[in-house]
Amino acid sequence: MRRLFPHPADAAGTVTVRDAYDVPRPAPPGRPWLSLCMVASLDGTTVVDGRSRALSSPADQEVLLTMRSLVDAVIVGAGTVRDEGYGVPRHAQLKVVVVSRTGAGMDFDAPLWQSGRAWLALPADSPEVPVPTLRAGTGTVDLAAVLAQASDRLGAGVMQAEGGPSLNGALLAADLVDELNLTVAPLLAGGDGPRLTTGAPAGLHRMELAHVLEDDGFLFTRYVRRAEPAG
Ligand SMILES: NC(=O)c1ccc[n+]([C@@H]2O[C@H](COP(=O)([O-])OP(=O)(O)OC[C@H]3O[C@@H](n4cnc5c(N)ncnc54)[C@H](OP(=O)(O)O)[C@@H]3O)[C@@H](O)[C@H]2O)c1
Numbered sequence: 001m002r003r004l005f006p007h008p009a010d011a012a013g014t015v016t017v018r019d020a021y022d023v024p025r026p027a028p029p030g031r032p033w034l035s036l037c038m039v040a041s042l043d044g045t046t047v048v049d050g051r052s053r054a055l056s057s058p059a060d061q062e063v064l065l066t067m068r069s070l071v072d073a074v075i076v077g078a079g080t081v082r083d084e085g086y087g088v089p090r091h092a093q094l095k096v097v098v099v100s101r102t103g104a105g106m107d108f109d110a111p112l113w114q115s116g117r118a119w120l121a122l123p124a125d126s127p128e129v130p131v132p133t134l135r136a137g138t139g140t141v142d143l144a145a146v147l148a149q150a151s152d153r154l155g156a157g158v159m160q161a162e163g164g165p166s167l168n169g170a171l172l173a174a175d176l177v178d179e180l181n182l183t184v185a186p187l188l189a190g191g192d193g194p195r196l197t198t199g200a201p202a203g204l205h206r207m208e209l210a211h212v213l214e215d216d217g218f219l220f221t222r223y224v225r226r227a228e229p230a231g
Contacts, residue, residue, distance in 0.1 A: 001059060001220065005212040017059070017066045020213055021222070025070075025158045025179070031147040034075075035179035036161040036168060037067055038196055042184065045193030046165055050083055055185040059215035064162075067181060068094055072156040075099060075121070075147075077167030078106065088115040095154050097121050099141050099167055103129045119154070121146045143174045169199035179224045180207060186217035 002008075003015045025033040039055045040046045048054040068074065069091045076086065078100035088111050089096060096118040100106065103120050106129075112118050113131050123142075124135045134153065136145030150156040161171055171177055182196070207223035214220070 001213040001215045003211065003213055004219075005209065015213065017062050020211060020220075021063065021066050021181070022070055023210075027151070027157045028178070030151065031144065031176075032072065032151050032156040032159045033178050034147065034159050034161055034171065034176050035067065035071065035181060036163075036171070036177050037064055037181045038163055038168070039183040039185055040196060041187045041189035041193075043188050043190065044195045045189045045191060046163070046196055047193040048189050048191070052084070052163075055187065055189070056183070057185070057216060057218050059218060059220070060183045060185075063181060063183065063220055065090075067160050071158045071160040073097055073150055073154055073159045074162055075150075075159055075167070076162045077164050078103070079166060080162065080164040081106070081112075083164075085110075086112050088112055089117060095119065095156070097134060097146070097150060097154075097159075099143070099146070099170075101140060102126050103131075140170070143170055143176060147176060165194040165196060165198040169197040172197050172200040172205065175205065177205065177225065179210075179222070182221045182223070184219040184221065 001015055003013050027033050039052055039060050073095040075097045078098055081098050082105050099121045108130050119132045119134050120129055121134045121141050123137045123139055125138050134146050134149045136142040206226040208226045210222040210224050212221050
């Protein structure tokens with residue numbers, strides 16, 4: 001990958017994905033560091049024909065898989081699991097937390113659920129399901145409390161959120177996004193697909209640019225939450 005920012009020190013300006021993404025991610029008190037990983041078109045959609053595949057590239061997949069190797073758990077919305085299917089993670093350390101109000105439409109016989117590496121995050125008042133759960137909230141999942149449980153019960157110090165836009169919006173609404181790894185695909189896609197977040201109340205969350213890489217016209221941006229001024 002070509003590193004565009006910070007300005008490369010060497011003439012070639014190349015960097016491996018692992019070197020670029022293997023950075024310290026200190027857990028905030030009581031919960032894991034949360035890194036959001038998404039790909040979007042130039043005109044802002046994150047979904048083409050019901051999936052993200054058309055927006056992605058081999059380098060984008062490498063970023064996603066490298067990040068999975070660096071985190072303890074993934075958190076993903078039930079909609080994405082239903083739309084894209086989620087297999088057993090290839091990285092042995094990785095656990096998967098799927099967020100849902102009821103677990104409806106989930107295939108609990110699928111390899112992901114049979115692997116013993118997946119948990120369903122549900123509201124405390126939702127019906128029993130035949131898989132391990134993390135439960136918090138009433139009616140909807142209290143995501144801050146679920147992240148705290150992921151820290152305590154799953155030993156997660158760093159988690160990667162993998163969408164989709166509804167879960168992202170709920171995470172943003174709870175102010176839980178510490179990092180955004182956003183791939184900008186060199187595509188204009190048209191349509192009315194959802195952007196990175198949907199459903200969060202309007203409000204500005206200031207982020208700091210950490211790096212910009214380039215491969216085949218795709219931009220790989222990394223932003224982190226801007227630290228609050230001391231005092
Ligand atoms: N471009 C990308 O990088 C990218 C990444 C991921 C996904 N996607 C695309 O995004 C689309 C899916 O996104 P989406 O927004 O429709 O779905 P989603 O965010 O994946 O999942 C939404 C579902 O998650 C559950 N949920 C979210 N927040 C919740 C909360 N606080 N409490 C309880 N449940 C909660 C609900 O599940 P229940 O309905 O079960 O209650 C809700 O319907 C797919 O087309 C996928 O391909 C794109």
